[in-house]
Amino acid sequence: MYVCHCTVVTDRDVLEAIANGARCVADVARATGAGRTCGNCVTSLRELVCQHCPVASRGTTEHPAERELGVAGAAR
Ligand code: FES
Structure with a gap:
C-alpha cells in the first residue's frame, strides 16, 4: 500500500x-524520502x-528532528 x-x-x-x-518520522523520511513534499503522509x-x-516514544505528536530535517507537516 502506498503511504x-x-x-x-x-x-x-x-x-x-x-x-x-529508523526510530522516528525523520529517520523514515531520511531513509525513504517520504514526507518531504506535501506532508499529507506524515500522520501515516x-x-x-x-x-x-x-523504541518509538508514544504520545508525542512531533519529533524535534522532523522540523530540522524538513519533514513536511511537522508543525501540524
Ligand atoms: S504524500 Fe508524502 S509528501 Fe506528499
Whole structure:
C-alpha cells in the first residue's frame, strides 16, 4: 500500500526503514524520502513508526528532528 504518493513510498518501504534502524518520522523520511513534499503522509508515517518501532516514544505528536530535517507537516 502506498503511504507517500509524492515519493511513491509503500508501507513495506517504511517497515524496511524501521527494520534498518529508523526510530522516528525523520529517520523514515531520511531513509525513504517520504514526507518531504506535501506532508499529507506524515500522520501515516508516524502511525507506522508508533506501531512497529520498538523504541518509538508514544504520545508525542512531533519529533524535534522532523522540523530540522524538513519533514513536511511537522508543525501540524
Ligand atoms: S504524500 Fe508524502 S509528501 Fe506528499
